[in-house]
Amino acid sequence: MTVRLTIGTRGSPLALAQAYETRRRLAVHFKTSEDAFEIRIIKVMGDEILDRALSEAGGKGLFTRELDQAQMDGQVDICVHSAKDLPTLLPDGLIVAGYLPREDVRDAFIGGAAPTLAELPQGARVGSASLRRQAMIRRLRPDLQIELLRGNVQTRLKKVESGEFAATLLALAGLRRLGLADKVTSILSLDEFPPACGQGAIAITARPQDKALLADLAQICDAATGYALTAERAFLHVLDGSCRTPIAGHATVSGDQLKFYGLVLRKDGSEGYDARIEGPVAEAAALGEKAARKILADAPSDILAF
Numbered sequence: 358m359t360v361r362l363t364i365g366t367r368g369s370p371l372a373l374a375q376a377y378e379t380r381r382r383l384a385v386h387f388k389t390s391e392d393a394f395e396i397r398i399i400k401v402m403g404d405e406i407l408d409r410a411l412s413e414a415g416g417k418g419l420f421t422r423e424l425d426q427a428q429m430d431g432q433v434d435i436c437v438h439s440a441k442d443l444p445t446l447l448p449d450g451l452i453v454a455g456y457l458p459r460e461d462v463r464d465a466f467i468g469g470a471a472p473t474l475a476e477l478p479q480g481a482r483v484g485s486a487s488l489r490r491q492a493m494i495r496r497l498r499p500d501l502q503i504e505l506l507r508g509n510v511q512t513r514l515k516k517v518e519s520g521e522f523a524a525t526l527l528a529l530a531g532l533r534r535l536g537l538a539d540k541v542t543s544i545l546s547l548d549e550f551p552p553a554c555g556q557g558a559i560a561i562t563a564r565p566q567d568k569a570l571l572a573d574l575a576q577i578c579d580a581a582t583g584y585a586l587t588a589e590r591a592f593l594h595v596l597d598g599s600c601r602t603p604i605a606g607h608a609t610v611s612g613d614q615l616k617f618y619g620l621v622l623r624k625d626g627s628e629g630y631d632a633r634i635e636g637p638v639a640e641a642a643a644l645g646e647k648a649a650r651k652i653l654a655d656a657p658s659d660i661l662a663f
């Protein structure tokens with residue numbers, strides 16, 4: 358069997374699960390065996406640095422730079438990413454070809470003894486690497502001791518199992534893709550705990566000149582997810598979504614209408630500024646931008662200044 362396409366991905370179990378999912382859909386679309394698609398693992402910086410918050414390690418592109426380079430060099434044809442980890446600006450020469458149908462966007466709570474955030478004992482130790490989750494936990498439970506917990510999903514779960522942390526929060530989507538949804542002790546509501554921009558979506562990047570490939574990729578991608586992600590990424594881009602500010606953003610699509618909710622928090626969870634907006638999907642980017650501008654106008658400038 359000749360290789361039809363080479364798919365670039367990070368090597369983490371979650372990244373591989375997402376690459377396999379993409380390959381499965383490509384095989385169905387091309388009516389061919391999965392062997393026609395080679396999966397090539399590319400090491401990225403973000404997977405090597407585990408002792409620091411990523412915001413301190415150089416921020417954007419830590420999970421994508423090496424993948425981008427391999428793609429621009431022609432070593433791989435497409436790359437598969439968690440949309441949440443994909444910078445809002447891609448390098449010249451690469452575009453988002455589309456997004457697979459989105460998984461559940463909610464955050465999951467994984468407690469050892471306490472099944473929910475509300476039931477954690479006073480001062481319990483909670484691990485998270487996400488500034489958004491840290492700030493939202495502080496907002497709901499200022500008494501908890503929140504500490505950096507990095508590493509892949511399995512590593513984080515082990516630290517709760519061993520009792521080193523009383524609980525952690527992870528994207529339900531990632532746990533489902535890894536077949537680990539049974540570890541979840543409760544699911545956080547979208548109202549109380551809005552997700553990160555892009556959470557639960559898989560992005561496929563490609564080269565703009567590969568027109569025939571882009572047309573094929575459009576066939577395995579989901580238009581509604583594309584509109585939602587366009588709004589969320591536009592929102593993040595206007596806020597200059599650096600990973601130093603806790604930001605949540607979530608769009609839902611129903612027919613040709615899009616609803617967007619965005620929230621920016623102070624790191625300690627003491628203040629939050631939000632925006633809610635809706636309009637036609639054709640204006641997805643403008644809706645996300647407008648929500649961001651409202652928040653920029655309302656929020657004290659030091660919340661976003663760093």
Ligand SMILES: NCc1[nH]cc(CCC(=O)O)c1CC(=O)O
Nearest residue numbers: 439441527528530531556557558
């Ligand atoms: N930053 C790590 C990351 N990137 C994507 C996911 C989960 C899958 C998704 O959100 O689509 C995760 C782990 C997590 O937040 O639990």
